[in-house]
Amino acid sequence: MHFFFVNMLILFLLSPFISYALDDENCLLCHKYRTLSRIDEKGKSRIYYINDSLFHSSVHGRVKCSECHSGITKIPHEENTKVNCLNECHITEPTEDKRFSHKNVEDAIMNSVHNNKYPLLRNANSDFFPKCTDCHNNPLFKPIQIFKDITDEGQSPKALARCNLCHKDTKFIKYFYNHVSHRLHASKNNKEIVRMCERCHANNEMLSKHKLKNAIATYKDTFHGKAAEFDYKGSPDCIDCHVKENESAHSIRSYKDPNSSIYSKDRWKTCAKTGCHPDAKPAIGGVRMHVVINKDLYPYEYYTALGFTALTLGAYFPLAILLILELIREIFPNIKRRK
Amino acid sequence: MSGNKSSLIKKVYALIGIVILVYSSYIVYVLVTHIWHFEKPMQHSQDIISEEEKLFKEMVKEKKMVEYNLGYKVIKQEDLENHFHHVGNEVIHDNFNLCIKCHGDIPHDKNKAIRAFLNMHSDFFSCEVCHIRLEKNKKFIWYNKKDGKEVKNSNIKAYLSNSENKLLPLEYIEGKYERYDSDSKNKFVEEFRKVISEISSDKKSQGLKLIHRNVSKKPISCDECHSNTLQQSYLPLSEIGYKEERIVQILSNEVVGMVNKYKEFYIPNFLKPGTINHENSDKK
Structure with missing residues (x-):
């Protein structure tokens, strides 16, 4: 009898973590198949597959499917059940005991150039602004590896051993370790961030709609x-x-906005951040980073680039042609022009 | 003699020199001119292509792969725009099946409710499994998707996702079993695909009829395999290599029950005599 009660108590205590780890809604009965997919009415591929292992290695790994896909209530599923990222989910923010949502992200977006109500826009058509999934897919945990040895899940057994001393639930420890250490460094590396931004900022159609220049191409030209x-x-x-x-990374503002990190008067402060150019003076803010070689926009840069191109190619090509002709003479020493 | 030899070496050196100079000129040109970004930016609204053209362009493009470096491992997967969940492993495509050469890997589209499920099954079942109904002399084999070779001794204990092998029925002809994708049929389909733009319309119809002559009017439905008992199942599950634990899952209440739910769903009530569509009348 005692044994039964002890078991029940253990199950009760562990139940929150067990239920998150397991697919208790049984969605994977169907969604575990890689090729569960179709072509939609517009001709786009729709993939309904969930990679269980990658999902559980992601920041949403403890969120139940129905918390995000709240429009799905039955089988077969309803049509057009889009996910609202502002849904409150089951996870409780521990310091305030409130249910978690991405509402704060929305607030940051509303103060940024990426929403159509921002005052400094060239085109305010709401269809041309990014939705969450335009920039984000499910972020995968990147736990910090402090020690040399790491587990298959990227955790350090030595660090885990310290947690184990007081906390007994391994699943909880691993999740907590991943969550905290993932947040202690950038969740995307440089290439991933550039890849994210270039979906729009190197997309000719988008650039044309917003009357912008290709910021990715000009960034790639720089050091x-x-x-x-x-x-x-x-x-x-x-x-x-x-x-x-x-x-927040969501608070990107126009260069014309006095609150922006690249506002002309304060730009140098951004360059002078501790990890970048700490000794920089206000003059650094005058360096143009996204230079489009365009005579009307930037005449000085245009003629400098023209001069550089003409000088380099003008010096190199004649020299190369002379050398090539000389080498041809080496191969055909007796060749003569017909009289 | 030695003079000839040294002259030959000189010529070879000169040739290599020319190649190096031409190549380095190209590098210099690219390095110097890349700042100009010569690609034409779209300036006018008429340059913006339609959704259909965009999709077609996307379709003919090579798949783009992306990497996610997690520090302890690198995930490489297809770059799926606007797709939130990570898919990880790439789909193992069937390079051998006759039908998908024209119909593709995701062929089911008509039936809204079950098309994704049918496409999921086409990962491990060839089209012929469901679209050619075998009445007598039922026999199936597994083949490798990459080389088409028969795979023996299948031992299927768990679900098949992104399977390397596919099931194929065999045709019973005069006491012998032959693959529906035999070399002769393969050859005929290849020939037909090559000449289809040149032959007359009636010949096209003739060819298509010939290729599809074994296709049943009524394909095998979900509940014919996901039946209540092993004996009722259209597919001889244990004979084709499914182990008991997997058969139990395939014929389990949750799978069979769900199949029945879908059956209810895709046969609308108004098609059933004597029933009233309560949902609609409630709305009114």
Whole structure:
């Protein structure tokens, strides 16, 4: 009898974690199949597969399917049940005991250039603004690896051993470790951030709609872009310059906005961040980072680039042609022009 | 003699020199001119292509792969725009099946309720399994999707997702079993695909009829395999390699029950004589 009660007590205590880990809604009965898919009416592929292992290695790994897919209430599922990322989910924010939601992210977006009510826009058509999934897929945990040895899930057994001393539920410990250590560093590396931004900022159609220039191409021309391309640790990506220090990555504002990190008067402060150019003076803010070679927009840069191109190619090509002709003469020493 | 030899070496060196100079000129050109970004930006609304054209462009493009470096491992997967969940492993495509050469890997589209399920089954069942109804002499084999070779001794204990092998029925002809994708049929389909743009319309119809001559009017339905008992199942599950634990799952209440729910769903009530569509009348 005692044994029964002890078991029940253990099950009761562990139940929150067990229920998150298991697919207790049994969605994977169907969604575990890689090819559960179709072509939709518009001709796009729709994939309904959930990679269980990757899902459980993600920041949403403890969220039940129905918390996000709240429009789905029956089998067969209703049509057009879009996910609202602002749904409150079961996870409780421990310091306030409130149910978690992405409402704060929405607030940040509403103060950023990425919403159609922002005053400094060139095109305010709501269809041309990003939705959550335009920039984000499910973030995968990137736990910090402090010690040399790590488990298959990227955790350090030595660090886990410290947690184990007081906390007994391994699943909870691993999740907590992943969650906290993932948040202690950038969740996307430079290349991933550039890849995210280029979906719109290197997309000709989007650029045309918003009357913008290709910011990704001009970024890649700079030392910053080259450093990121070669995986140089600490190289700046879009977020580093376009978000004010200690603000949410969602708070990107126009360069005309006095609150922006790249507002002309304060731009140098962004360059002078501790990890970047700490000794920089206000003059650094005058360096143009996204230079489009365009005579009407930037005449000085245009003629400098023209001069550089003409000089380099003008010096190199004649030299190369002369050398090639000389080498041809080496191959055919007796060749003569017909008289 | 030695003079000839040194002259030949000189010529070879000169040739290599020319190649290096041409290549380095190309590099210099790319390096110097890349800042100009010569690609034409879209300036006018008429340059914006329609949704259909965009989709077609996307379709003919090669799949783009992306990497996620998690520090302890790198996930490489297809870059799926606007897709929230990670898919990880790439789909193992069937390079061998006759039908998908024209119909593709995701062929089911008509029946809204079950099309995704049918496409899911086409991962491990060839089209012929459901679309050619075998009455007598039922026999199936598994084949490898990449090389088409028969795979023997299948031992299926768990569900098949992104399977390397596919099930194929065999045709019984004069005491012998032959694959529905035999070399001769394969050859005929390949020939037909090559000449289809040149032959007359009636010949096209003739060819299509010939290729599809074994296709049943009524394909095998879900509940014919996901039946209540093993004996009732259209597929001889244990003979084709499914182990008991998997058969129990395939014929379990949750799968069979769900199949029945879908059956109810895709046969609308108004088609059943004597029933009233309460949902609609409530709305009114």
